[in-house]
Amino acid sequence: MFGIRVLIYLAGIGLIVWILIRLAKNPRTEKKTAKPVDDMVRCARCGMFVPRHEAISDEERYYCCSQHRDEDR
Ligand SMILES: [Zn+2]
Incomplete structure (x- = not known):
């Protein structure tokens, strides 16, 4: 059925977008701007x-x- 395939497709895109947003909001890289003294x-x-x-x-x-x-x- 066409409708279910579209739904699964949209759900997949939604999941990817959600993961990307989570990664963007939770950056693991800490900003360390401390210069060597x-x-x-x-x-x-x-x-x-x-x-x-x-x-x-x-x-x-x-x-x-x-x-x-x-x-x-
Ligand atoms: Zn001097």
Whole structure:
């Protein structure tokens, strides 16, 4: 019968849509926007704090710029 097939078809579509809506409303992926904390290191010459990745390291010391590194030698 044509009517029952249409009903089953619509029910199938409805089920798929319902599952998709549930998945969309319940995202498993947690948003983690926490950035890795960048340590601050202190210039051994002038005492200014600079992020570690921007600091110039010389053995165990850090400097804000290469000039201060050279001056501290
Ligand atoms: Zn400095």
